[in-house]
Amino acid sequence: MFKKPTLTTTLIVIVGFLTLCPVIMLLLGSFSADFVSFGQFTTIKYVEAYTDPDFAAILWNTVLFTGGSALVATLLALFLAYVNTRTDLPFKFIFKVIAIVPMMIPHILFSVSWVLLLNPSNGTLNRLLMDLFGLKEALFDIYTLPGMILVEGLLDLPIAYLIIAPAMSAFDVSLEESSKVCGASNLRTLMKVTLPVLRPAILASAILVIVRSLASFAVPSVIGMPGRIYVLSTHIYRNIATGFAADFGKAAAIGMSALAASITLIYVYRYLTSESGKFVTISSRGFKPTMIKLKKGKYPLFIVVGFLSFILILLPVMVLFYTSMLPYSMVPSAKAFAMMSWDNWTEVLSDPISLLSLKNSLFLGVVGATIGTTLSIFVSYVIVKVRSTASGILESLSFLSFSFPGIVIGVGFMWFFVRTPIYGTITALLIGYIATYLPYGIRPISSAFVQIHSHLEESSRVCGATPFYTMRRIVIPLLIPGIVSGWILMASMFLRELTLSVVLSRPGTEVLAVQILNFAEDGLWGPLSALGIIMIFISSILVIIAAVLGKKLSKMEVMN
Amino acid sequence: AEKINFYANITAIEPIIDDFNSSHTPGAIYTRISTSKYLATVLTEFSAGKLRADVLQSPLPIMQILKEKGVLAPYKSAAAAGYPTWAQEDDSIIQFGIEYVAPIYNKDLVKPEDVPTRYEDLTDPKWYNKMVMPDPASHATTISWLVGMKEAKIFGDDAGWMKFLKGLAANKPMFVKSFGPTPAPIESGEKVLGISMPKYIISKAPAPLAWAKVDTLLGTPRGIAVAANASDPKAAQEFVDYWLSKNAMQLLASQVGEYVLAPGVFPPIDGISTVKVLPIRSLSDDEIRSWGKEFRKIFYEK
Amino acid sequence: MEIRIKDLTRTYYSEGKQIKALDHVDLTIPANKIFTLLGPSGCGKTTLLRCIVGLETPDDGDIYIGDDLVFSKDKGLFIPPENRGLGMVFQTYAIWPHMNVFDNVAYPLQTNRTPKDKIRQQVVKALKFVQLDGFENRPATKLSGGQQQRVALARALVAEPKVILFDEPLSNLDAKLREETRKELRSFLTELKITAIYVTHDRIEALALSDLIAVMRAGKIIEIGDPKKIYFNSDDKFVADFIGRANLIKGKIEKQEGEHAIIASEIGSILALNSQGISVGQSAMLCVRPEFIRLAPEQGKQGQNIFSGQMESLIFIGEAYEGEIRIGDTLLTTTIEPTANIVEGDKISISFDPDHCFLLSA
Amino acid sequence: MEIRIKDLTRTYYSEGKQIKALDHVDLTIPANKIFTLLGPSGCGKTTLLRCIVGLETPDDGDIYIGDDLVFSKDKGLFIPPENRGLGMVFQTYAIWPHMNVFDNVAYPLQTNRTPKDKIRQQVVKALKFVQLDGFENRPATKLSGGQQQRVALARALVAEPKVILFDEPLSNLDAKLREETRKELRSFLTELKITAIYVTHDRIEALALSDLIAVMRAGKIIEIGDPKKIYFNSDDKFVADFIGRANLIKGKIEKQEGEHAIIASEIGSILALNSQGISVGQSAMLCVRPEFIRLAPEQGKQGQNIFSGQMESLIFIGEAYEGEIRIGDTLLTTTIEPTANIVEGDKISISFDPDHCFLLSA
Ligand SMILES: Nc1ncnc2c1ncn2[C@@H]1O[C@H](COP(=O)(O)OP(=O)(O)OP(=O)(O)O)[C@@H](O)[C@H]1O
Ligand SMILES: Nc1ncnc2c1ncn2[C@@H]1O[C@H](COP(=O)(O)OP(=O)(O)OP(=O)(O)O)[C@@H](O)[C@H]1O
Ligand SMILES: [Fe+3]
Ligand SMILES: [Mg+2]
Numbered sequence A: 001m002f003k004k005p006t007l008t009t010t011l012i013v014i015v016g017f018l019t020l021c022p023v024i025m026l027l028l029g030s031f032s033a034d035f036v037s038f039g040q041f042t043t044i045k046y047v048e049a050y051t052d053p054d055f056a057a058i059l060w061n062t063v064l065f066t067g068g069s070a071l072v073a074t075l076l077a078l079f080l081a082y083v084n085t086r087t088d089l090p091f092k093f094i095f096k097v098i099a100i101v102p103m104m105i106p107h108i109l110f111s112v113s114w115v116l117l118l119n120p121s122n123g124t125l126n127r128l129l130m131d132l133f134g135l136k137e138a139l140f141d142i143y144t145l146p147g148m149i150l151v152e153g154l155l156d157l158p159i160a161y162l163i164i165a166p167a168m169s170a171f172d173v174s175l176e177e178s179s180k181v182c183g184a185s186n187l188r189t190l191m192k193v194t195l196p197v198l199r200p201a202i203l204a205s206a207i208l209v210i211v212r213s214l215a216s217f218a219v220p221s222v223i224g225m226p227g228r229i230y231v232l233s234t235h236i237y238r239n240i241a242t243g244f245a246a247d248f249g250k251a252a253a254i255g256m257s258a259l260a261a262s263i264t265l266i267y268v269y270r271y272l273t274s275e276s277g278k279f280v281t282i283s284s285r286g287f288k289p290t291m292i293k294l295k296k297g298k299y300p301l302f303i304v305v306g307f308l309s310f311i312l313i314l315l316p317v318m319v320l321f322y323t324s325m326l327p328y329s330m331v332p333s334a335k336a337f338a339m340m341s342w343d344n345w346t347e348v349l350s351d352p353i354s355l356l357s358l359k360n361s362l363f364l365g366v367v368g369a370t371i372g373t374t375l376s377i378f379v380s381y382v383i384v385k386v387r388s389t390a391s392g393i394l395e396s397l398s399f400l401s402f403s404f405p406g407i408v409i410g411v412g413f414m415w416f417f418v419r420t421p422i423y424g425t426i427t428a429l430l431i432g433y434i435a436t437y438l439p440y441g442i443r444p445i446s447s448a449f450v451q452i453h454s455h456l457e458e459s460s461r462v463c464g465a466t467p468f469y470t471m472r473r474i475v476i477p478l479l480i481p482g483i484v485s486g487w488i489l490m491a492s493m494f495l496r497e498l499t500l501s502v503v504l505s506r507p508g509t510e511v512l513a514v515q516i517l518n519f520a521e522d523g524l525w526g527p528l529s530a531l532g533i534i535m536i537f538i539s540s541i542l543v544i545i546a547a548v549l550g551k552k553l554s555k556m557e558v559m560n
Numbered sequence B: 001a002e003k004i005n006f007y008a009n010i011t012a013i014e015p016i017i018d019d020f021n022s023s024h025t026p027g028a029i030y031t032r033i034s035t036s037k038y039l040a041t042v043l044t045e046f047s048a049g050k051l052r053a054d055v056l057q058s059p060l061p062i063m064q065i066l067k068e069k070g071v072l073a074p075y076k077s078a079a080a081a082g083y084p085t086w087a088q089e090d091d092s093i094i095q096f097g098i099e100y101v102a103p104i105y106n107k108d109l110v111k112p113e114d115v116p117t118r119y120e121d122l123t124d125p126k127w128y129n130k131m132v133m134p135d136p137a138s139h140a141t142t143i144s145w146l147v148g149m150k151e152a153k154i155f156g157d158d159a160g161w162m163k164f165l166k167g168l169a170a171n172k173p174m175f176v177k178s179f180g181p182t183p184a185p186i187e188s189g190e191k192v193l194g195i196s197m198p199k200y201i202i203s204k205a206p207a208p209l210a211w212a213k214v215d216t217l218l219g220t221p222r223g224i225a226v227a228a229n230a231s232d233p234k235a236a237q238e239f240v241d242y243w244l245s246k247n248a249m250q251l252l253a254s255q256v257g258e259y260v261l262a263p264g265v266f267p268p269i270d271g272i273s274t275v276k277v278l279p280i281r282s283l284s285d286d287e288i289r290s291w292g293k294e295f296r297k298i299f300y301e302k
Numbered sequence C, D: 001m002e003i004r005i006k007d008l009t010r011t012y013y014s015e016g017k018q019i020k021a022l023d024h025v026d027l028t029i030p031a032n033k034i035f036t037l038l039g040p041s042g043c044g045k046t047t048l049l050r051c052i053v054g055l056e057t058p059d060d061g062d063i064y065i066g067d068d069l070v071f072s073k074d075k076g077l078f079i080p081p082e083n084r085g086l087g088m089v090f091q092t093y094a095i096w097p098h099m100n101v102f103d104n105v106a107y108p109l110q111t112n113r114t115p116k117d118k119i120r121q122q123v124v125k126a127l128k129f130v131q132l133d134g135f136e137n138r139p140a141t142k143l144s145g146g147q148q149q150r151v152a153l154a155r156a157l158v159a160e161p162k163v164i165l166f167d168e169p170l171s172n173l174d175a176k177l178r179e180e181t182r183k184e185l186r187s188f189l190t191e192l193k194i195t196a197i198y199v200t201h202d203r204i205e206a207l208a209l210s211d212l213i214a215v216m217r218a219g220k221i222i223e224i225g226d227p228k229k230i231y232f233n234s235d236d237k238f239v240a241d242f243i244g245r246a247n248l249i250k251g252k253i254e255k256q257e258g259e260h261a262i263i264a265s266e267i268g269s270i271l272a273l274n275s276q277g278i279s280v281g282q283s284a285m286l287c288v289r290p291e292f293i294r295l296a297p298e299q300g301k302q303g304q305n306i307f308s309g310q311m312e313s314l315i316f317i318g319e320a321y322e323g324e325i326r327i328g329d330t331l332l333t334t335t336i337e338p339t340a341n342i343v344e345g346d347k348i349s350i351s352f353d354p355d356h357c358f359l360l361s362a
């Protein structure tokens, strides 16, 4: 609808500049014999990285870990989204909030919570079960691949949920109705009609989760290392940490395989969803999503969903709260409860740096997410509606810095920003965040985009509206569910961003996550948990504001 | 005048900076950079001409690389007068403390009679599945520490050392990524014993932590130096002087639990003032990596 | 199978207003007949169909399919659509965009585990019926509107259900294909001995296809009857007007003459059928269909049911002209043979056959 | 404004096959006329419309709207739809689901910053025209199918564009409303002095509404002419068959008699118009429309254009019956007056008026 090549080119230039620069720096670094990006040329880092005898086993673990997490996150998201958007389950709004809570928790904290719950020695849940059933051995061991998959899957659940739920709620019900009239049960309709039509959203979520878990470090280090299970990101860490002169070039060399994997995935995704017409579900005939009446199943299902949410999400958050009240890590006991106090909270809330970082993070969250979603809307447009080779390039570019393992990409940005005047400023953080987490905006928005029947846009064009007017009046209002998801994902991500912040943040530009990391490195779980809860609280407020605003916006179409 | 920029990997030093700022204007600001990113950050900024640091602090091996790259300015501080001679031999780097390592245990869960008194006690099978330590295959400080034990002949000959390693490995300690996460499992009782740092006894009080009183402790020395491009070298030198003063070192020991080289200053931990604390030789990264490989074989054996 | 509907009610709420989409509908649809629901847009036809098929839960009432109660408010019973065993063609086609034509049509058979070769055979037959043979592998998204509707038709027919419901299945077909499909549909449905419920707003379709027609208006069923009854002798003014073009002329009954009555109207006295038995002195409405107005060039002759007028407009619609004749203030619509030699502005004389104009109570 | 289309081509690719949706279309649409594209489903009508309006980029050719070149392959020119200043009604309505009726209709005016009260006035007028007054605040999703289509119509008309394009705008309206809307549309369009391009597959709509009809088939324009030309005297068999029900009888020309010719067919010799001038000895196709077949009870009489047959079937379609008459192996469709006293199975005699049956080259 725009002069397509121009828009596409502009976006390629912007996005390319943002994401390519750090990656190019890393590429240079991986061929540089020195610790900086411009050193003497060498290929030794690649040779060392890829001739490591453990590499094959690590790749296999990585495949299992990322694939498993994607499966857990996507299945859970589908289940929750279906129940939340399509049935008359009581108190649905609670589950909507719960489904995105893990997005707000710093991943280290969530991982540690799970360790406290499910470690085989004295994990609280394990001990409870042992007492309950008189078992000799702990039932669960978190320090295993399934344990890692569970926790990473839960952490990435919000990503999957925020992509799948809007698609689910925009579904043209007559497609399901006709299936039922054809004699198909609810289940068959789900499997044969609903899920296949939702394929872009499901694939998008799976791919995003795979890419995210590929870059994830918290779960592999907190849960994987003690279990002696190494995946790509911990393997990279191991390579950096063995020696005081951390060699990020070599880490980048290893990271290139993650990058290759991500780009391949994106092309697979594009191929699988290449006929976008197949997934148009907001037909122009209007949609009235009807609710599946659960009737007698209502309360049993409520209990199941409630129980699931409680165990998987609320419990770890409660552990956090519990930890925040304690002077040091303790399993629940009379002694522990006797020692509870608000000390950690007062400490955190009176610490000027914590307060400054709170302010900075809030700024980055709100402003960054707003700029980020705006950019995402345009990029999604090109990706979904233009679908040329150039748009494929754009899509891959948008994933570039996102798909690099976290510990490396930060250094890439540092290598890049140090050559610009914004080095060490909050703007550097802002730009870095947006560049890295662009897919959080693009994914939900573009999967909402594919569902809009092109006639809706076209009729606006014929009515004399320019592309931008059409965008404002027609496309954006119809995209609101996706935009809200994108904004929430970005805002809550920026609020707890760690990997970039830890290299780019400087005195004066402290952010929450760096503060969290400092506490974590000093082993101060109490203040850490308190700060974590504060972050969850702030994120929740942002989420609520976004949701309310979104509802308003999608209704409010006559502005001047 | 600008504030003095202090890049450090040592943590929790706010009380010292505060104290400095209360008596000096314009004062100093502290930029905390973790060990793994220290060199990359400083060298990147340095090569781009944007190094902001006036004073740098990090583990000795990193300081030595920085010196090699020309990042450091020569300075011999008079404040280091009473320090051991090996700590002030270098013309730029002054060593002021040791990142000391010791067996730490949970005093609620380990009976007094079971508390190890020698490193060899850690190989007792009763600790099977009950220990935690940083990953000996990748964590540089831990690798150096293990090598340091060999070179300090803690176990007599190399065979004794190897026996210790094998015994330790046989107890299947849980590996974490660095010293930071070692105290938590001990506090919570998930494990009861670990190779960790005594400073946590101070910083994590009132957690039930104590150290097993072996007779020699080892650690990587910590160094401090003035940056070659310090915007105000005089002020930077003044900061280093202050840092090395008995006053500042006293704060570091008592508030953070650090082991310092200032004469007569000790952290308030029972038994530390009498134990031998030895600096570990600076290993080159190649050495660390090849030892890491060795240790991987020993510790990761199924 | 017979379908019985008792006191069915469905109300929607929108902007605080109630919309009675179904307003106490009582209806018996006889077995193995083609039953048509005819009515203007928005009168509730689709809603009624959706209640029968189980996609909409009525607020009140009972629905029986054959001997089975499938919905009852009082008994709290609701059989879901997949267990009602009906076939349906949707107004919006509801073709599954992720499947090709074959899979769309094969779907109802796949749900009940028909053997593969049987499926293929049935699908081919159904596609042939809707003239889409050869389109098996075309993705559903790459069909024109009409093609999509035919796929939907094939899908509903393929499993040969006992009752089949159509929601304006032919509205997107071109006239030629519509006519053919309508004919084939009729013979197919008759042959299958199936109960068909057909929603349309096309009166020709309704008249040509149906055994019985129910005319709906604003959520209510106004009249049920066979096509001729509805067309020639409706009891209701709205129905008479809706089922075909009708000229409605107001007047008062002057005299009864056997089955006929004389009505005094604005254009004069007219003799007409009075099958509703409206009594003398009452107001009534005369209904004359355009095709029953006879034309002749003006002859000045006056007589029973003969009037003079002027040709106001003529529109060519192929097989005939649609003409408007002015008599005083009254405009009458008429159909004029293509061969008639009349142009706009001509003075003409018209006559009504007393047996083909009828009286309705006003 | 006049619209000129030169050598327009648009090809789709699907499953490796080429679909020539537009196949070298040359066309001039005269200004201020109602121009209809008629053709069977899938023939490319929508595609042609979309090329004109700018939603589809043709593979080749030029398009002029008035004097402005809006698309030219050779010059690499493509004016986007919003700058072509056209109005359009989509086949799928394309009503924006997030807006209410008022906002949907007001939209085209809002894009060009019309003052608020002017907007309200125009919108009310447009809604009145489509009989949706009072629906202003109804959310677009809560409308029945026909109501949605009327909203789309109102939206296209509201800004009074110079050219307006319709893609089957009436197909979901009920017959009564369709007829009324069609009439009003016609007078409205004529009054507005607007160029209208109208896509339909409904021949009555095409005949009644159009000044000019272009019949399409498989991406090509086959014939253009005014309704009568197309209906009575088409040059093409396909067109003749498509534009109205037609009986096509094969035969060979035997003799020329002035404008007429005698054709020897399977049912006998027939005298018919030979305006294409097919020469003696050639094969030809006789086309007789149902309404030009005269019936009389069997009288045994034989003569020019008189044949004997039997009534095979009769379908009531309201204003008439559709009958099928068998003469030997030939089945002829005919329209029978509702008053005619004929039942299925009757022997009857039929006659063709030589001036109302015409010959087409086979
Ligand atoms: N979900 C809904 N919410 C509110 N009103 C509705 C809803 N669905 C239908 N209606 C209203 O109920 C009435 C009946 O609608 P229905 O779809 O049954 O009409 P219809 O007879 O099928 O019309 P058409 O011929 O246009 O399809 C209409 O006035 C419509 O606007
Ligand atoms: N995007 C597309 N990809 C492939 N084929 C297409 C596409 N769009 C249309 N076609 C094909 O092009 C041909 C012309 O389609 P078009 O929509 O113009 O038909 P139409 O004349 O408008 O039919 P209808 O009356 O059914 O709406 C059809 O065979 C159709 O299947
Ligand atoms: Fe993470
Ligand atoms: Mg309907």
Ligand SMILES: [Mg+2]
Pocket: C144, C145, D045, D046, D047, D091, D167
């Ligand atoms: Mg079309």
